[in-house]
Amino acid sequence: xxxxxxxxxxxxxxxxxxxxxxxxxxxxxxxxxxxxxxxxxxxxxxxxxxxxxxxxxxxxxxxxxxxxxxxxxxxxxxxxxxxxxxxxxxxxxxxxxxxxxxxxxxxxxxxxxxxxxxxxxxxxxxxxxxxxxxxxxxxxxxxxxxxxxxxxxxxxxxxxxxxxxxxxxxxxxxxxxxxxxxxxxxxxxxxxxxxxxxxxxxxxxxx
Amino acid sequence: xxxxxxxxxxxxxxxxxxxxxxxxxxxxxxxxxxxxxxxxxxxxxxxxxxxxxxxxxxxxxxxxxxxxxxxxxxxxxxx
Ligand SMILES: [Zn+2]
Numbered sequence: 001x002x003x004x005x006x007x008x009x010x011x012x013x014x015x016x017x018x019x020x021x022x023x024x025x026x027x028x029x030x031x032x033x034x035x036x037x038x039x040x041x042x043x044x045x046x047x048x049x050x051x052x053x054x055x056x057x058x059x060x061x062x063x064x065x066x067x068x069x070x071x072x073x074x075x076x077x078x079x080x081x082x083x084x085x086x087x088x089x090x091x092x093x094x095x096x097x098x099x100x101x102x103x104x105x106x107x108x109x110x111x112x113x114x115x116x117x118x119x120x121x122x123x124x125x126x127x128x129x130x131x132x133x134x135x136x137x138x139x140x141x142x143x144x145x146x147x148x149x150x151x152x153x154x155x156x157x158x159x160x161x162x163x164x165x166x167x168x169x170x171x172x173x174x175x176x177x178x179x180x181x182x183x184x185x186x187x188x189x190x191x192x193x194x195x196x197x198x199x200x201x202x203x204x205x206x207x
Numbered sequence: 208x209x210x211x212x213x214x215x216x217x218x219x220x221x222x223x224x225x226x227x228x229x230x231x232x233x234x235x236x237x238x239x240x241x242x243x244x245x246x247x248x249x250x251x252x253x254x255x256x257x258x259x260x261x262x263x264x265x266x267x268x269x270x271x272x273x274x275x276x277x278x279x280x281x282x283x284x285x286x
Contacts (some may be wrong), residue, residue, distance in 0.1 A: 015238075019276060027272035054279040081217025098241035109215060129249060131256040144261070163258040169223060180225070188219035195239045195254040 007070045038159035040082035053081040075175045126202045143207030159190035211239045
């Protein structure tokens, strides 16, 4: 949210090609853009794709009309660069086809149910339902960071955009070129992974 | 009738208001009758709010950002 205010403040300078404003833009958006690039091209090329994306962004900024938010515009350029790279490497794999290869979370959720679809046992009792109290637990935060880094790239991208950055679901679908139901599946799985970590933490005080 | 497993699968969709009217109705009916699922959904909502309040990825350091900006401007000048 803070990003948006800074974007607006900088937009004129960015259109003029102001270098300091551009550096601030890089500072704000490089990491989330990397998350998106990874979701599309994988780890190996993500950094390179970003270098190319920044050059395209720098070139296109004077023509940025503000019809979408700057954030969406940036993410769309990253998406396009990532796709171009994929087709160059002629190993084009659409994101759609990779969904379903990360069944672990769903598996372990499934194990909590009997054959007839009822819970095996009651979900564990939590000491606290307060997100704020949970956020204060340093050890839990470390456990969560570790879990986020093990999410599949597409889950991580969707989680980052939806829950961390609270972007509109439809915008996320457009950027990643995924159907709404696929985005929601990825989102739900990411959330379940986090929930499992909190569950374990509440029960054992560790992860 | 929705099973607990179905409900757990649909919980994010319900929270995101993406269920059809009928689906939402059977979802809420199940929730009304099932304490285990109510607990599950409460935990999921806590998890979501927790996630929303996590800090965004750390911004780059000044040096890192300047390096990338320098590379970008250099490349743009070449073209
Ligand atoms: Zn139930």
